[in-house]
Amino acid sequence: MKKIRGCHALTLACVAIAGGANAQVDGPDTNERLVNVMEKLAGGPHKGHRANHAKGIVVRGVFVPTAAAAALSKAPHFNKGSVPVTARFSNSTGVPSMPDADGNASPRGIALRFHYTERAYTDIVSISYNGFPSATPEQFLDFLNAVARSGPKAAKPTPIERYLAAHPKARQFVTTPKPMPVSFARQSFYGVNAFRFINAQGDKRYIRYQILPVEGEQFIADRDAARLPANHLFDELRARLPREAAQFRLVAQLAQPADPINDGSQVWPTSRETVDLGRIVLTTVVEDSAGAERRLQFNPLILTEGIEPSDDPILLARPEAYTYSIERRSQP
Template sequence: MPLPTDEKLLALSNDLIQQFDQIFGLHPGFRPAHAKGILLTGAFTPAAGASALTRAPHIARPSTPVTVRFSNSTGLPLIPDSDPNANPRGFAIRFNLAEHVHTDIVSHSTDGFPTHTGAEFLEFLRAVVASDPKNPAGSPLEAFLGKHPETLTFIQTPKPAPESFATDNYFGVTAFEFFNAEGKSRFGRYRILPGAGVHHLTEEETKAKAADYHFEEIAARVKQGPITFRIAVQLANEGDVTDNATIHWPEDREIVELGTITLDTLVADNAVEQQRIIFDPIPRVDGIEPSADPLLELRAAIYLISGRRRRAAPPTGEAK
């Protein structure tokens, strides 16, 4: 996939990567955000009736191989799983359609995003760096949050640690337009729901956990049996905002089942494969089109630029 030609987009993408580097430090071979992760493989099986929403190829096939990555937040490869900053957790899914042909879903465990645009997100990160979290009064962060109540809402949204990567809900950040075989379209956002149910830990329980409890638990869990998730889409109604990731749609909106992911194998050479794989937040597949959300092109550019940098670094070995 080539880099975009929009110079402003490229400059903003590089500025954001540089800002992550300033916050978390340089860790060659790792992602600037969601650095600590683990890969598993399995298969996706479409739900009956999913073709009424989209003609995407993985919906038309009986089964499609998938590669997924669970991750902690931040750009710190060794962040303890018990650290509150490890939330929201990430969940990226690759549908392997053919050799070098795929479509991805990139989600995290908090519904929404802190800002509407990438420029606002950069301003937010710079305000965080320039402020003392113990004394926010009169700080750049306080000023930013005063102008952006949606960011404050995201920050204040509870982000409890799950018992397992396999026991949390995950949400697509942006909306997409889904087209069926008749050409009818609906906008929707992904929701990924755990077959094991949602189970969170209390703050006290989280503090008592080991630094790598998520990664040790998911490796042990998949050896005991398959891990399942349902992929669903919350559909927008006419008039709902589809180009702003900070705006939630009402919970009474229709939810359509797309299918089930069954994970059964931990990827061999996990660290090497994590360094290589570059997920793409834009579907790039017939039947699912990007919305006009300004975050999409920006996130795709950031993932590609940082992914190429990651691939060019020395092998990361056995680190997460």
Template sequence: MPLPNDEKVVALANDLLQMFDQLFGLHPGFRAAHAKGLMLTGSFTPSARARSLTRAAHIQRDSTPVTVRFSNSTGLPQIPDNVGDANPRGLAIRFHLAEHVHTDIVSHSTNGFPTRDGYEFLDFLRAAAASGPDVPSPKPIEQFLGTHPAALAFVQAPKPFPASLARETYYAVTAFAFTNAEGHTRYGRYIITPGQGNEYLTPEQVAAIGENYHYDELAQRVASQPIRFHLRVQLAEPGDAVDDATLHWPESREVLDLGMLELTAVLPDSLAQQKQIIFDPIPRLDGIEPSADPLLELRAAIYLLSGRRRRSA
């Protein structure tokens, strides 16, 4: 996983990392964002229709081993599971294709992203950092949201507390180009839906749960039964924007079932493995290519820079 050749992208990635540090503090050995998490292992089995969309290696096999990481939002490793800032939750998936060969999906539980590109996102974080409780209104973040409707929509989107991280839906941020064996390409966005359906807690239930409720529940759940997710792709139609993560496609767009994720155990050395693994939002394999979304190269750079720092801690 190389750093982008574009020096501006790398500089912007470093600026964003510094903003995360300013917002959440330095926590050596942990991610700058989505710091609290748990890793599980399992397998992916493609559906009968998956090959009609892509010739990617993990779609051509009967099954592929996977490692997944569930996470809370923010760069706080000890953030309680029962506070609003823990949402949206994250789900990253690694498909192990061969020794040192893999492809990843990085997703979170709110559909979309607050800004079109990294420069807007940096402005968003700076506005948030400058808007403490003692700052009079209109605070910088209020001014930013007042002039950036996509960010306002993302912030205002419902972010309910899942009854379990295994009962939540997750969305990959950007679109990808899927190409099948015949060379036909369609753009799509991943949607990862729970096999048992969505279930959310009431405010009263949230107030009663413990600070590590979701991860304790996840470990207990997978110890008693496999956790299953459907890996799906919402397919774009001609005219749909495929390079802007702030824009939602109509719900009427076809959703193709790529296959089933089945998680069977917590990784025994989860904390150590979380420190080492660096997920990559760019697929980097034949059959699934990145779109022109400007967030992709930037996110890859941030994950790599943050990962190198984490490993050296």
């Protein structure tokens, strides 16, 4: 896959332009059509893999909450000494063999599962870019279909060029540099959807999650990243965890009344108050990571008391789109 000028660490848009996809993909409903077009843009479907964030690794550890977390929400994992955590780090796109240094491998992802009892859990799904290119599933599908019609033979300006010119949030998502981190453990992740926290007294606050590396962020220059092995981030994590944990702070950014809680394309100001919810300490790569990936279906709407969804249409659409993806990768 060749690198496109101006497509430094971008998204599926560059995958499609580099791969030459050139036809709109239709399906019976918006969520299935999203999965269809993601598979086509990735040159798939790739058997046994997700339609997006196909390349991943599953690890385990614990979450230790702060007292401030319990004051903000009555969720059980915020009110225990510690709870087990399952996490999956991933690269973007549905290309399972994409080198980690490829600009299209970002934004990267982390999905977290907090096991607050033996059989009950709640999930968080986040990416390494603070924001989303679209406010609704329909807009996101329009974005991807514009990409799919913008192969090398498309007339100028191409459909994706016209789309980005008319949609500044999508243009910012695509053009913002997203360098490769030295490790998954040195990358920040952001929940682009809002949730409502409810504490034991019934007080309610809307929040967005931030997952911030305890060691701080650290990135690699593009020219240096290009010389690294294709699986550098995954190999680095496997080598790191036996000797030292990957640690993150789970943070809640608190909304003010004027902040949009139903549009992930609009980022809340950095001046908003944040609350440290606790520390995520990841220590072990699961023995059969590939098998665990096939079985796991993270779902940000698997919630518990003390956490409620916002009416963000992207958030509400995620479980159905994920279901289409897992059904396909589970087929023999």
